[in-house]
Amino acid sequence: MENQLLIYNTLSRKKEVFKSIIPGHVGMYVCGPTVYGHAHLGHSRPAITFDLVYRYLMHLGYKVRYVRNITDVGHLVADADEGEDKIGQKARVEKLEPMEVVQTYTNSYRRNMKQLNVLPPSIEPTATGHIIEQIELAKKLLEKGYAYESKGSVYFDVEKYSNNFEYGKLSGRKIEDLQANTRTLERQDEKRSSLDFAIWKKAQPEHIMRWPSPWGEGFPGWHTECIAMSTKYLGEQFDIHGGGMDLMFPHHEAEVAQSCATLGHDSVNYWMHNNMITINGQKMGKSLGNFIILDDFFEGNHPLLERAYSPMAIRFFILQAHYRSTVDFSNEALQAAEKGFERLMKAVALLDEIHASETTTLDVDALEAECYAAMNDDFNSPVVIANLFDGVRMINSLNDGKARIDEPGLAKLKKVFNDFVFDILGLRNDEKEASGSDEVLVKVVDLLLNTRMEAKAAKNWALSDKIRDELAKLGFEVKDKKDGFEWVLKK
């Protein structure tokens, strides 16, 4: 293949030619959600980004094992007084079992992902389901001498590690800078250095989620679950690890350190990081309190939302930006995306009505090549979409009789649209089949419009306009054709 797939690797800060470890197979791990709240718009970014990657790799013929975890334990609260974990705190507030909270938000997340047409991963492991593996990892780090026990907790020894390995190589940090930059945080007495991170945390008495371990009752630390689970399901070395840019440091850096410390080498060949979604130029995040949950988008329930936006409008909106750029939320931008998406879908629907000619005036091969070139250039979905709009113009021109296409060209055009719009970009046509859903309604509207045709024939413009305008008020969009009409019921 002339066009090779290029992937921007955070590790080298360059686009690299993608080569899987085992030909024909790809192992991919992506950091999933912490299930202590409903998914917000920000969560949709990595989900959609890596869904695109997953879909494209499969389209290229790879057999992909895609692992995306559910974080249901760990991750200390920012200003935690007693180092309690998020799930536990939320559970107490709502007087629920921690696992009940986990189940609620996991279900909610999966439902939202399905709405966004995000394919379920091959394996969706949970942190609580892999406590044993995490304890084993901690033991191994202790054996290797890169971790130490302190008051019932186990910490990773960053300084010792950096004697033999380069801590900070993923995020571009230098250990000297990090050390110089030390902020004295409270309760650091257990750690030898502020750079050290928890592998296992001792559970405080009031802590609800706890498991027995060689160091007493506790729970796994911040960064162990991903490395424990990725190793278990993808091996000691695998192809792609993805996640949000905000996880680069310290989370992913800590993963790199744990791999190198336990295995002596990196686990990940290509590190991919998606950028953030911003709102008023600022990152959308839970702690910033400026997030809007996906359910609110779908229902229009938020002061910042002028109205509801469909899951596909949001998916299209996100895909219209490259995954490594920030994408700024606004009603205006979302509405623009929605209109563009509708235009694309209309053209797709028209494709079935196009008839082939003997000759062709369109270069569909070039269109296809451009689409592949864009995807191969680090999954450049906005350029794919731009190319597809060129295709939209082709389709509309064909429909207007202003262009011609031959049989092979038409087949190719249909294939390009089917492959890129649906299989690769993962868009879905949610247009309510209002016209087909209620036969009586269809007949009544057709009756009215036929009456209008008669009025038009009699040049009774007052009546024909009245019928059209009244239907418009009810949400019907009427289009006159040369010898008839078309209508569609908008929401």
Next chain:
RNA sequence: GGUACCUUGGCCGAGUGGCUAGGCAGCGGUCUGCAAAACCGCGUACGGCGGUUCGAAUCCGCCAGGUACCUCCA
């Protein structure tokens, strides 16, 4: 404070040494009884100041503004 990144037309958003991005909105035209839809055409954008170059939005420097990470977050 440290580190990295960003600043493109009314809005969103690609591009990254010379060649049309694209979408939305707007304007003009074709079509239409009038519309809608569609098609054709238009706006000549790259934060500021210098520099390198035959040529820079694209490379370098400085300045301004912004963001991210360093602390849970996608």
